[in-house]
Amino acid sequence: MLVALAVIVGRAVRVVTRLRGGGSALPGWFALRIAPRFVDKVMDRIHAAGDIPVAVVTGSNGKSTTTSMAVAILEAHGKRVFSNPSGANLPQGVASAMLADVTLSGVIPADVVVIELDEAYGGRLVDTLRPTHALLLNVQVDQLNRFFEPERVIEMVKGIALPAREIIVNDSDDNTRALGNELSAGRVVSGFDVADRAAPRGVYDASAGNDSAVDGRPPVSRVEEVRGSHATLSHLGETVDIQLPSAGVHYAIDAAGAFALASRVLGPEFSVQVAADAISAMRPVYGRGERLDAFGAPLTVIMMKNQPSLQANLDALVDSPESLYVAVDGGTPDPSWIYNIDFSSLDHVDVLTGTKAWQWETRLAYEEILVGLVEEEPETAFEAFGSMTTPKRDPHRTAIVNYEQMMDLRRHLGYMEIEGQ
Amino acid sequence: MTLRIVHLYPTELGLFGDVGNVTALTKRAQWSGVEVEVTPVGLEDSVPADADIYVIGSGSTAGLRAVGAQIGRLQRALSTAHAKGATVFAVGAGMHLMTRLVEMADGQRIDGVGLIDAVSSPRLSRMVGGVFTTAAGSDVAGFVNSGHEVKGDVMPLITGLSGIDIDNDGVRADGFLGTHLHGSFLSMNPRFADDIILRHTGTTVNLDDPRVARATYAAGKSRESLRREFGS
Numbered sequence: 001m002l003v004a005l006a007v008i009v010g011r012a013v014r015v016v017t018r019l020r021g022g023g024s025a026l027p028g029w030f031a032l033r034i035a036p037r038f039v040d041k042v043m044d045r046i047h048a049a050g051d052i053p054v055a056v057v058t059g060s061n062g063k064s065t066t067t068s069m070a071v072a073i074l075e076a077h078g079k080r081v082f083s084n085p086s087g088a089n090l091p092q093g094v095a096s097a098m099l100a101d102v103t104l105s106g107v108i109p110a111d112v113v114v115i116e117l118d119e120a121y122g123g124r125l126v127d128t129l130r131p132t133h134a135l136l137l138n139v140q141v142d143q144l145n146r147f148f149e150p151e152r153v154i155e156m157v158k159g160i161a162l163p164a165r166e167i168i169v170n171d172s173d174d175n176t177r178a179l180g181n182e183l184s185a186g187r188v189v190s191g192f193d194v195a196d197r198a199a200p201r202g203v204y205d206a207s208a209g210n211d212s213a214v215d216g217r218p219p220v221s222r223v224e225e226v227r228g229s230h231a232t233l234s235h236l237g238e239t240v241d242i243q244l245p246s247a248g249v250h251y252a253i254d255a256a257g258a259f260a261l262a263s264r265v266l267g268p269e270f271s272v273q274v275a276a277d278a279i280s281a282m283r284p285v286y287g288r289g290e291r292l293d294a295f296g297a298p299l300t301v302i303m304m305k306n307q308p309s310l311q312a313n314l315d316a317l318v319d320s321p322e323s324l325y326v327a328v329d330g331g332t333p334d335p336s337w338i339y340n341i342d343f344s345s346l347d348h349v350d351v352l353t354g355t356k357a358w359q360w361e362t363r364l365a366y367e368e369i370l371v372g373l374v375e376e377e378p379e380t381a382f383e384a385f386g387s388m389t390t391p392k393r394d395p396h397r398t399a400i401v402n403y404e405q406m407m408d409l410r411r412h413l414g415y416m417e418i419e420g421q
Numbered sequence: 422m423t424l425r426i427v428h429l430y431p432t433e434l435g436l437f438g439d440v441g442n443v444t445a446l447t448k449r450a451q452w453s454g455v456e457v458e459v460t461p462v463g464l465e466d467s468v469p470a471d472a473d474i475y476v477i478g479s480g481s482t483a484g485l486r487a488v489g490a491q492i493g494r495l496q497r498a499l500s501t502a503h504a505k506g507a508t509v510f511a512v513g514a515g516m517h518l519m520t521r522l523v524e525m526a527d528g529q530r531i532d533g534v535g536l537i538d539a540v541s542s543p544r545l546s547r548m549v550g551g552v553f554t555t556a557a558g559s560d561v562a563g564f565v566n567s568g569h570e571v572k573g574d575v576m577p578l579i580t581g582l583s584g585i586d587i588d589n590d591g592v593r594a595d596g597f598l599g600t601h602l603h604g605s606f607l608s609m610n611p612r613f614a615d616d617i618i619l620r621h622t623g624t625t626v627n628l629d630d631p632r633v634a635r636a637t638y639a640a641g642k643s644r645e646s647l648r649r650e651f652g653s
Contacts, residue, residue, distance in 0.1 A: 145550075314632060333551070337438040338437035339439070358639050362636060366448050
């Protein structure tokens with residue numbers, strides 16, 4: 001009864017928030033106020049069916065992209081998949097996602113469930129979700145103002161993996177590899193990996209004293225080579241070329257993780273070619289190399305949350321961007337890590353903006369990288385970027401932005417659908 | 422002369438962009454005509470005892486433990502160098518390792534180098550946030566993220582802080598500067614870098630050099646932004 005009421009009210013809130021173009025977590029928040037065990041009830045129905053795999057995806061970076069890739073692969077194999085949209089990885093977000101598909105009696109028509117989980121909240125949610133599969137992407141240095149140190153994140157990720165009977169780990173990351181070794185008793189552990197030549201600069205895993213070797217599991221999937229947004233993957237002896245949604249080794253590793261997860265879920269049904277085609281047809285996830293239209297020309301938006309994601313995206317640049325806008329605000333409270341960044345792929349920045357603009361300017365001053373304008377107010381800065389730059393070559397204009405600035409920029413440019421809806 | 426800088430354990434103790442302190446010292450000295458030699462020292466390396474400046478940064482519990490496990494080597498080199506007039510600049514966990522003893526939250530006790538006559542203890546609650554000075558004539562800012570404090574009769578490096586619930590921070594002693602402030606600290610507060618360079622080279626950093634001027638101006642604007650963002 002409560003579930004039906006939660007669905008009706010949550011759906012109504014969803015209609016209103018969508019009309020207003022925001023508030024993705026709000027419907028779920030209402031549903032959980034009415035029926036605190038809403039998610040539990042829906043999951044009860046899923047588990048009662050007996051054979052519906054429930055996979056969770058977590059790690060510091062790549063959760064949204066990898067989840068989308070896994071969903072695309074599973075759907076291409078004819079499966080009905082329930083998933084939470086990019087970024088809706090907190091309890092309210094998961095509840096919101098359920099509201100879209102659930103019947104009044106709490107049934108979600110799905111053959112497979114794939115849920116992206118925030119590292120910090122995931123431990124609480126897995127008691128409810130009761131995952132059968134856990135995909136552990138990486139533990140990188142991320143949001144230290146929130147997580148304090150990587151060791152805590154390793155424990156959080158471990159807590160998410162514990163209930164699963166199958167764990168799929170990134171064996172190129174020291175920390176998830178160690179978790180795979182540690183959790184192998186009583187669980188099936190599979191790995192995915194990247195060849196050294198495909199990631200010559202490493203994978204930017206957090207240094208937490210984990211340097212164990214892989215504990216006897218050959219990789220299910222491996223990134224063999226990456227050229228821009230083209231990658232070659234191997235999967236249990238087969239080799240396949242894929243087109244990534246955006247350029248960079250990090251996206252290829254996400255794809256290998258999605259391959260490994262989907263193949264463990266599908267078993268012999270899994271087709272390497274179907275999986276490759278599904279990923280190749282994908283568009284970039286919000287702000288992750290997405291092309292928007294601004295000032296009558298394409299604008300490539302590169303979202304970065306932390307040191308490893310900025311470095312991975314800078315590594316993927318073929319040439320220094322011709323027209324470059326960088327916006328970083330209080331969503332990145334302490335950007336001290338920019339001193340760890342190798343900026344050699346940039347020859348200049350046209351406009352720096354956000355409350356952290358001057359910290360970036362200080363950093364770039366020490367690299368003697370020219371900056372055209374430092375303007376803390378993003379709207380003023382963005383307009384100036386349009387008038388200051390006349391890009392002549394593809395990929396036209398580029399924006400490197402933190403998460404909050406990515407959301408603001410999309411809204412500013414009239415892209416009303418927002419992450420998490 | 423060549424200014425010799427030793428950067429201690431950049432991998433284990435470099436979580437908060439601490440290398441930026443080495444960058445600020447190096448560039449500001451070079452731009453003022455001083456030759457600089459930077460030696461990164463890892464866990465497997467011996468620690469030179471004849472450098473001018475030693476920079477040791479902040480890190481996680483694992484980083485602190487890894488360096489703490491071989492504190493003897495560091496202790497011998499640093500006490501020799503410090504006695505010969507070297508400056509040690511230490512941030513976060515690096516500063517805590519310069520005390521006599523680091524008490525960990527799980528009860529483990531790690532011997533420190535002992536350059537500071539104090540003990541490092543876990544805080545009841547972690548301090549995280551932007552901090553800045555407000556007194557006239559004092560203009561220091563940075564971001565703190567630490568679960569430890571230095572307990573002892575020491576002179577703080579920075580006094581009169583606002584932003585989060587601490588008034589003072591760090592340790593100042595002869596040939597020693599320690600702080601919890603990131604930014605990194607010496608790039609955001611370059612006058613401390615310039616003082617260290619002057620002490621060891623007799624060279625006043627050339628604030629008229631356009632490269633120095635740009636970095637110095639941007640640092641001032643960074644402190645101003647931080648004060649606005651974290652001030653009430």
